[in-house]
Amino acid sequence: MKVGIIGFSQSGRSSLYNAAALGEAKGDVTAVPVPDERFDKIVAQVQPKKATPATVMLHDGLEAIQGGAQKLFSKRFLEQARKMDVLLHVVRAFDSPMAPYHDDVSPMRDLEAVDVEFVLADLAIIENRLERLEKSLDRKKPGTTDYLEDAFFKRIKDSMEEGKPIRDMELDEEEQKIVHNHQFLSGKQTVIAFNVAEDEAAAPPEAIVEKIKELAAAGTQAFAVCASFEEEVAQLDAEDQPEFLESAGLTQPGSHRMIAAIYEALGLVTFFTAGENDTRAWPLRKGSTALKAAGTIHNDIAKGFIRAEVVHYEDWLAAGSLDAAYKDGKMHLEGKDHVIEDGDLLHIRNKS
Numbered sequence: 001m002k003v004g005i006i007g008f009s010q011s012g013r014s015s016l017y018n019a020a021a022l023g024e025a026k027g028d029v030t031a032v033p034v035p036d037e038r039f040d041k042i043v044a045q046v047q048p049k050k051a052t053p054a055t056v057m058l059h060d061g062l063e064a065i066q067g068g069a070q071k072l073f074s075k076r077f078l079e080q081a082r083k084m085d086v087l088l089h090v091v092r093a094f095d096s097p098m099a100p101y102h103d104d105v106s107p108m109r110d111l112e113a114v115d116v117e118f119v120l121a122d123l124a125i126i127e128n129r130l131e132r133l134e135k136s137l138d139r140k141k142p143g144t145t146d147y148l149e150d151a152f153f154k155r156i157k158d159s160m161e162e163g164k165p166i167r168d169m170e171l172d173e174e175e176q177k178i179v180h181n182h183q184f185l186s187g188k189q190t191v192i193a194f195n196v197a198e199d200e201a202a203a204p205p206e207a208i209v210e211k212i213k214e215l216a217a218a219g220t221q222a223f224a225v226c227a228s229f230e231e232e233v234a235q236l237d238a239e240d241q242p243e244f245l246e247s248a249g250l251t252q253p254g255s256h257r258m259i260a261a262i263y264e265a266l267g268l269v270t271f272f273t274a275g276e277n278d279t280r281a282w283p284l285r286k287g288s289t290a291l292k293a294a295g296t297i298h299n300d301i302a303k304g305f306i307r308a309e310v311v312h313y314e315d316w317l318a319a320g321s322l323d324a325a326y327k328d329g330k331m332h333l334e335g336k337d338h339v340i341e342d343g344d345l346l347h348i349r350n351k352s
């Protein structure tokens with residue numbers, strides 16, 4: 001699951017990347033742990049030899065979005081961005097004498113410029129494809145992918161010409177597959193980080209607050225954060241962080257909320273395995289089955305799958321331990337097709 005950080009040059013992408021990587025960034029790509037209070041509680045109770053949180057892969061190696069007289073997206077940027085599953089868009093909302101292209105601060109201008117360009121880049125592909133299909137379609141059978149694409153692209157073209165990104169459209173499963181295969185940029189989930197000045201982190205400007213609400217209503221998560229401040233927070237020991245955060249009027253690092261938003265945008269839920277050697281939080285696509293969860297742990301466990309022992313997190317919490325939850329009769333035995341819920345603790349009975 002790849003998350004690409006995008007934005008204009010000097011918008012604070014690397015600062016946010018370093019903050020999210022908790023000061024442990026390795027090159028351009030880092031597996032960033034997903035903050036999860038439930039996982040922390042499970043680890044504190046089980047006291048395993050090793051605790052492995054869920055992670056997302058954060059990429060800071062994408063080329064900056066260009067400005068001035070140039071096209072916004074270089075060829076290289078397009079290639080890189082298309083490979084990502086989710087885009088984290090850092091929008092500069094702090095005054096900077098160093099930021100090129102735009103000397104005045106205008107987060108809405110920057111955000112909209114990029115969004116429009118995403119749609120235009122996708123439209124160029126769609127128009128090209130429709131032209132080719134026109135020449136070949138009468139030789140193909142109805143019901144083939146070509147037919148589906150032709151009908152789908154014709155249906156969405158008009159609203160895209162009016163600026164509507166694909167991510168805001170209702171799509172069926174086949175259509176989602178088409179969008180995924182063509183790696184459409186406006187079809188990718190995005191998370192928006194308005195990078196504000198430090199003194200605005202706790203109380204962002206009204207225009208940004210309004211925009212965040214508007215985006216949320218359209219299904220896109222956005223928030224205000226001060227990347228350079230977050231980067232400093234990430235360098236501190238955990239016990240020193242609260243006081244520092246408080247100095248900016250914050251109660252928790254903004255990067256935590258950001259990773260949670262990314263996780264959501266990736267369409268992931270978490271299940272736990274509470275082993276004494278290794279207790280782990282595992283990312284899983286929403287709506288996945290127990291068999292899929294078993295395969296996430298190990299292929300062999302999926303192959304030898306017998307039954308899944310499932311304890312809901314709330315039941316675990318109420319019981320205080322896995323043993324107690326089992327004794328209370330809170331463990332459900334489930335088959336391969338059982339859909340895993342966010343927070344389930346699993347033990348897979350298997351033949352291997």
Ligand SMILES: Nc1nc2c(ncn2[C@@H]2O[C@H](COP(=O)(O)OP(=O)(O)OP(=O)(O)O)[C@@H](O)[C@H]2O)c(=O)[nH]1
Nearest residue numbers: 009010011012013014015064094196197226227228
């Ligand atoms: N005041 C303020 N400065 C910031 C903030 N975020 C980043 N900066 C500063 O802006 C400059 C650029 O930040 P980077 O994180 O390197 O930005 P970038 O988008 O990765 O930049 P390039 O990769 O060089 O294009 C640095 O000097 C940061 O310290 C912020 O929230 N507020």
Ligand SMILES: [Mg+2]
Nearest residue numbers: 013014015060
């Ligand atoms: Mg950078």
